[in-house]
Ligand SMILES: Cc1ncc(C[n+]2csc(CCOP(=O)(O)OP(=O)(O)O)c2C)c(N)n1
């Protein structure tokens with residue numbers, strides 16, 4: 001059988017590691033089902049078993065420790081093509097940390113297969129016991145042997161509603177067990193029993209895998225075999241795609257930015273003010289204006305967890321090209337409308353060697369290489385509208401985007417019921 005799932009990089013594990021046996025059996029099981037590599041989404045967890053993903057020709061996603069099942073469930077929920085197969089590889093350590101995710105995925109009936117690589121310890125970090133380490137099994141950090149009985153994850157998952165649940169010994173050919181699980185609609189799980197040679201076998205030279213499993217009372221058999229319970233959610237109908245609730249902002253006008261950014265590539269605008277003073281809304285309106293002008297745009301907000309007090313800052317990037325990094329280390333322009341905003345934005349202002357800072361007249365100038373332009377934003381429009389005034393002032397001064405696109409953005413927002421864009425435009429022409 002030709003290896004179409006495993007590439008020629010070879011398997012990365014220590015000699016004799018059961019993880020290699022699982023990878024080879026997975027390859028065989030997938031081939032038996034006639035699947036193609038790109039029909040499979042392999043989600044791996046943190047741990048030795050997880051470094052397999054570079055060896056597989058399938059789609060691969062690497063999760064945080066214990067979270068791969070949640071990732072797999074999300075992927076499964078988002079896939080409407082039933083021919084695609086989500087497989088999650090997780091260690092006994094990850095299955096300990098993320099046990100609730102496994103139970104919930106079974107309970108909700110996500111269409112996926114979880115393969116637990118139970119080598120009886122946390123391999124990658126040197127052999128700590130997991131909650132699946134059998135009582136009496138020694139590990140480098142528990143040399144007298146584990147004093148707790150181990151969980152029977154198969155029974156737990158069967159009780160939670162898993163449709164096909166099975167435990168196998170991780171030796172020889174167990175590809176039929178895997179292909180049975182992979183071929184099943186609904187949630188399936190296979191726990192593969194192995195002993196990590198580097199830490200487990202060394203710590204328990206006298207123990208045989210079969211004896212360890214038997215003594216732990218873990219049956220190597222099919223534990224659940226039920227008709228598939230399909231994952232059902234009314235959210236799928238309400239929200240077929242994460243993009244579906246997004247409104248489409250029509251491109252409306254040409255822009256000067258192309259010329260302006262010919263040396264920069266993109267323009268970074270940082271707005272700094274206080275909580276409750278409309279900084280985030282003003283930045284969003286500027287971002288929407290940029291989209292209306294046919295540009296690529298990102299917008300990012302920063303504020304303390306106590307959202308009702310302290311600074312509120314936003315970064316908007318406008319670019320004629322795709323924006324690959326959304327952070328702003330040194331802005332090209334800053335709009336600073338309050339004391340909190342100045343305290344927060346001082347460092348960024350200090351990094352500016354050029355560009356402009358639009359600063360509320362009540363504030364002292366920060367140390368900066370940028371040109372400082374003062375305006376009484378707060379006094380003229382009140383603190384709540386100072387950020388909107390700041391954006392209109394900035395566009396009026398730079399002429400980077402046609403003012404109409406900003407006015408249209410503004411009028412679309414419910415803020416326009418409280419204050420009119422004309423009020424800002426009149427102040428600018430005064
Ligand atoms: C939340 C979290 N806790 C701890 C770690 C540290 N860590 C990295 S690998 C690992 C052991 C993995 O053991 P297991 O999941 O059993 O996989 P194996 O290495 O045995 O294949 C640990 C504890 C981590 N990365 N993330």
Ligand code: SF4
Pocket residue numbers: 012013014015016017018019048049119123124196197198199
């Ligand atoms: S340390 Fe253990 S689990 Fe990790 S690759 Fe080596 S044998 Fe396998």
